[in-house]
Amino acid sequence: MNAPEMDWEKFSEILEKHQQKKWGLIPLLQKVQESFGYIHPDTIEPIAETLGLYPSQVQGVITFYAGFSTEPKGKCVLKVCRGTACHVKGGKSVLRLIQKDLNLQEGETSPDYQFTLETAACLGACFLAPAMMVDREYYGKLNPIKVTSVLGEYRKEKGED
Numbered sequence: 001m002n003a004p005e006m007d008w009e010k011f012s013e014i015l016e017k018h019q020q021k022k023w024g025l026i027p028l029l030q031k032v033q034e035s036f037g038y039i040h041p042d043t044i045e046p047i048a049e050t051l052g053l054y055p056s057q058v059q060g061v062i063t064f065y066a067g068f069s070t071e072p073k074g075k076c077v078l079k080v081c082r083g084t085a086c087h088v089k090g091g092k093s094v095l096r097l098i099q100k101d102l103n104l105q106e107g108e109t110s111p112d113y114q115f116t117l118e119t120a121a122c123l124g125a126c127f128l129a130p131a132m133m134v135d136r137e138y139y140g141k142l143n144p145i146k147v148t149s150v151l152g153e154y155r156k157e158k159g160e161d
Contacts, residue, residue, distance in 0.1 A: 003072040074116035083122035091130040
């Protein structure tokens with residue numbers, strides 16, 4: 001399956017709202033990524049032009065912040081915490097279980113663009129250790145049954161079960 005197609009009309013509408021606002025680069029990049037799941041490399045020049053910046057300045061911001069991606073991600077982005085509390089409470093086992101269940105390694109996206117698997121140095125939810133996030137939703141005190149249940153819920157949304 002190929003990456004989702006870029007909706008250039010929707011992209012143009014987003015650009016129009018940020019015309020010539022240099023201070024708005026990060027909010028604009030966030031809006032583009034939120035709308036399309038990533039920042040398509042072909043959008044860098046139009047973004048720079050719209051804001052009166054050089055493409056290298058836009059690219060520099062994209063590569064500096066880990067939250068931005070120029071590669072398509074899955075509909076559901078799973079982030080497994082690698083922090084100390086999560087590590088001590090079994091975070092590595094949670095990661096291995098997810099890797100096995102989804103047949104993905106860290107940083108990979110499933111061929112159907114349903115899931116992307118990432119890790120984070122810390123999710124800031126130590127009291128929930130071991131923890132992970134799916135998009136903006138936190139899941140904590142994970143064990144194999146809970147992990148399987150969470151993945152099952154996101155599969156249901158797609159209609160796999």
